[in-house]
């Protein structure tokens with residue numbers, strides 16, 4: 001559970017005070033799938049960076065489950081990021097010379113895990129890239145690169161994935177493939193997913209749309225997800241049954257299909 005109370009982020013630039021965030025109250029429950037929208041400069045990235053513990057607010061209170069994030073030191077924040085959060089960026093942020101499997105294994109290095117390659121391979125399989133494990137970024141399409149980045153974000157079993165315009169550099173067909181990956185992670189692993197987008201058809205995949213303007217939340221509406229273009233098949237073309245429009249979470253026992261190499265949360 002993410003709870004933001006009256007969060008502000010102000011920047012002083014010369015004589016000017018920029019209120020990037022200006023009194024944001026927002027709660028995000030476990031397992032939610034939501035889009036954050038709003039015009040350029042409205043504070044979306046600032047908000048993601050604060051939720052992701054990459055930045056600290058000027059004022060306000062941020063609670064993540066039982067933690068008061070504002071009281072953690074930088075070292076504790078780094079541990080929190082590594083244990084709980086996964087990040088996906090518009091520009092993929094992959095290392096150019098590293099094969100996919102090594103990119104994905106990297107976050108596990110910090111944990112001293114011994115079975116890194118096997119866990120990384122499972123994460124790549126989860127995003128439908130089992131046949132591209134040894135490809136470097138230059139040998140992959142944009143959508144495949146973004147799927148490597150998603151695999152890297154989820155390899156350490158985060159409970160929350162934050163993505164800042166993850167489809168911003170992709171064409172619309174590839175964007176839908178990537179959204180199908182997010183949807184499946186949310187459906188099958190109950191990972192909380194919050195992402196920034198400018199595109200209505202991308203936001204349409206989620207169950208909730210939060211709108212920002214001038215650093216304030218000006219809209220917060222539930223959304224019935226539409227899965228148009230689902231046949232795009234981010235998972236190698238396999239369909240996982242008709243859950244279109246389903247409001248409720250899949251129950252823990254119904255499994256949601258054959259491929260779930262990572263364990264579910266809890």
Ligand SMILES: Nc1ncnc2c1ncn2[C@@H]1O[C@H](COP(=O)(O)OP(=O)(O)OP(=O)(O)O)[C@@H](O)[C@H]1O
Nearest residue numbers: 011013018019020039040041042043044045046047
């Ligand atoms: N380091 C900084 N110093 C000063 N002002 C900043 C800084 N970072 C962001 N801002 C300002 O804060 C506001 C919010 O920026 P933010 O990057 O969160 O916007 P955004 O909604 O993500 O926009 P976009 O859609 O263009 O990515 C902007 O007006 C920006 O100019």
Ligand SMILES: [Mg+2]
Nearest residue numbers: 044045046164
């Ligand atoms: Mg931004």
